[in-house]
Structures are given as structure tokens and as C-alpha cells.
Amino acid sequence: MAQSQKEARKSKAETYNGFEQGPIRPPSEARSLLIRVSRNCPWNRCTFCPVYKGSQFSLRSKDHVIEDIEAVHRYLERILPMLEKQDRITHQELQEAVRTVNPQDPVAYQAAINWINYGMESIFLQDANSLIIKPKDLIEILRHLRRRFPWTKRITSYARSHTIARISLEDLTAMAEAGLNRIHIGMESGSDKVLKRVKKGVDKATHVKAGRLVKDAGMELSEYVMPGLGGRDLSEDHALETADALNRINADFIRIRSLALPPNAPIYQEHQEGNFDLLTGVETAKELLLFLETLDGITSYLKSDHILNLFETLEGRYPRDKEKMTAQVKDFLVLPPDEQVLYQVGRRAGIFRGLEDMKDPGQLSQAQGVVNRLGANPENVDSIIYELMQRFV
Structure with missing residues (x-):
């Protein structure tokens, strides 16, 4: 009896309940098909992040992820033949086509429609750290994506440096060969003091190791940096050490995501209690300038494309556009x-x-x-x- 109950629980846990989508993705993946490999975040202790607090991490089975891929593929098979020009689909053509489809899985159906609208060029693997699953399972998922959607230009994922640093270069290279061609890493800071205080669960050396592994495996690397995360006391250390880590990595992209204080993030309470001294706007600009000036010897493309950033138009490639970018911040500081x-x-x-x-x-x-x-x-x-x-x- 006990054994049958255990088998029943296992069977229930393995039941496929339809296509899933997680809560977030990078802004640069707004047009991507979202395929959920895991749920929530396996670390989930960062004091600045409110997203997964109170949520339990779990892995989805490889078979369920493939079911999701199949669900989207089935809708594409029914809709795309009805569209005359896949590269120039009009809104009216799409609406006429989808009216003939009876969606049995509304979430998968809507994901397929959105992806058609966006041109079907990219896929993003959710949630916060997809590379935590077994390499052989991820490689099988990637190969299935390529089989079903061979026209896709880019498959990307979030990953933690701590996770990547524990994966062999051989496995990472196999992932790249299977189709994973960009990794998004939330570095946030290269300062060990800042990383420890915000409970990032990683140190500077691991950030550098992971970044280099991604590059050596032949994948593009997008590193996220959070101005203001060091507060007033660690502002200079935050800027200098983060720039130094990125100088050692030479990521393809450096993306600026300024610190905010969501009420449901632990750092908000720290600020309310007087234990975190938030930078002023002018102080944030000074920190950003120090960071930009310290970046050196790299060919990274820097973007500040987020509503939280003080300078959303700050953008360019190092070393070519360094002076132009620093000039914009300097112009603000002399106003x-x-x-x-x-x-x-x-x-x-x-x-x-x-x-x-x-x-x-x-x-x-x-x-x-x-x-x-x-x-x-x-x-x-x-x-x-x-x-x-x-x-x-």
C-alpha cells in the first residue's frame, strides 16, 4: 500500500499540465519564444532581487520541456501554411489564419502567435538559471529546438556564474554546438565586499572564471551590472572592481541595470532601517563615470537600455565609443x-x-x-x- 501511494505521488508529480511560462526574461529577449526549463531561482537569496521571493525552485523534466516545444510546433504547422509570406506577415493575414485554429493549450497558442508576430528569430530558456539542469538533458532540448525551429537565429538563457564555473568546457562547448549561442549573467558587481553584502552567492574570481568559460565555449556573453549596488560606502570599490572583472572577461555585451528598491526585496528593508545608504542621482552618475573610465582593453558593446537607468541612450563599443559615452555623463555632472x-x-x-x-x-x-x-x-x-x-x- 505504501509503495502504491509513493508511485501515485510520483505519477502525479510527473503529470504534464500544459505549456508553462515564467515571470521574467531580459529586455533584449522581448521578441523571443519563451521555453521554461526550470521554475524560479535555485539561489534566491540576493537582497536586491524581489522576483522569486517566497517561490520554490524546481526543475522541469526534459520530456515536459519537449512537450512544450511540440505544442508550439503544432500551432506553427497549422498557422504558417496559411500565411503567404512568412517574412512579411500582415496583421490581417495572421488574424484570418488564427481564427481557423481551435487552441487546446491557450498558453502555447498565444506563445506561438506572439512569436509569429515577432518574426520567430530567437528563443529564450527560462527561468533564472537554466544551465543548472544536467548537460545531456539541456543538449537534447537544444537539439530538439533546432530540429523543430531550424530557422531560429539565437537561443539564449540566464545562468549564474556559480553554476557555469562548475560545468566543464567540453559540456559548454557541446551546448554551443547544439544551438545555445548567448548566455546572460547577472554579475551585478565585481567587488567581493558588495557581492558578500548583497548575498549574491559568488565572488569576483568565479565571475571571471565563468565569463571566460562561456567565451571559450564559443557563446556570446551578456553581463549585467548594477550601478548603486554598493551604496555610498562601497561605491568606489564597486565601480573599480566591477570594471576590472569585465576587463578580464571581455564580454560581448555589458548591460547597465541601475539599482532600485522594490518594497518586497530585502535591501528595501535594509534601507528603511538605515543599514543601506542609497546613492543620490549625482553620486550614481559619478560612480557610473568611474566605471566607464576604468573599462579598458576590451571590445565589449555597452548598453544602458532600461527605464531605471539615468542615461538610457548611453550606448557604444569599446574602445571606439568610450569618449563619447563618458562625455555624456560628464555633461550631466557639469550642469x-x-x-x-x-x-x-x-x-x-x-x-x-x-x-x-x-x-x-x-x-x-x-x-x-x-x-x-x-x-x-x-x-x-x-x-x-x-x-x-x-x-x-
């Missing part, structure tokens, strides 16, 4: 205090993306109106900005 307030409020209100937008009379007038309405000035702007940024976290 009179009232104009710094105007830019910061305009940026956080969604009016400005970069300093160039302040040259537009209409945008400038709109931003000034927000400043006047909020009563923003050099003394209170950071508390006002803090409230505005809570809309985005």
Missing part, C-alpha cells in the same frame, strides 16, 4: 544644480531618454511643468526621484 534636477525629473517622468532630449523645446517645457508641479529642487530631488522610480519596480 548647474537646477538643470540637473530638471533632467533627472524629466528622465524619471519618461520625458527624456538622454541629455540630447533637453534641446527639444517641447520636451524641456513638459519636464519643467513636472518640476514645478512636484516642487522639485536640489534639496529634495532625490526623495522625489525615489518616489517616481517606485512605479517601475
